[in-house]
Amino acid sequence: MSARSVPEWRGATPDTPIPPRVKLRVFEAHGGVCYLSKRKIRAGEKWDAEHVIAIINGGENRERNLAPALVAPHREKTARDVKIKAKTASIRMKHLGIKPKGGRKIESRGFDKTKTKRFDGTVVTK
DSSP states (O other): OOOOOOOOOBOSSTTOOOOHHHHHHHHHHTTTBOTTTOOBOOTTOOEEEEESSOGGGTOOSBGGGEEEEEHHHHHHHHHHHHHHHHHHHHHHHHHTTOOOOOSSOOOOOOOOTTEEEOTTSOEEEO
16 A cells, blocks of 8 residues: 655745644654754754745745754744845845935034134134
8 A cells, every 4th residue: 555645735825834734744854853953853842844945035835945943043044044135135226226225324523613714714713
């Protein structure tokens, strides 16, 4: 008797949560090894089903783009993914001629308000 073939799960939207049955399949498909740290995930350790290619960077919310990852390495990768997305967006806007809003304007120290200059060039202190 052969095993039943299960169709690949695909989220209806990028925000669709991953069902527990799919998380279990992903865990078993990777042998219970964190794909980021390459370490076996022990019983009771917190782990996530992580998108190998982040959704914000063009990845899909589907089973073949998922892998088990321990929480700490997952947070680090997510931070890197967000940084890559921000840099990509900034470069893209620059190439399209859209300037992102800058930070604070640089303020000069201004003119010395205790001294004034007359038309003849002499300086008068107030």
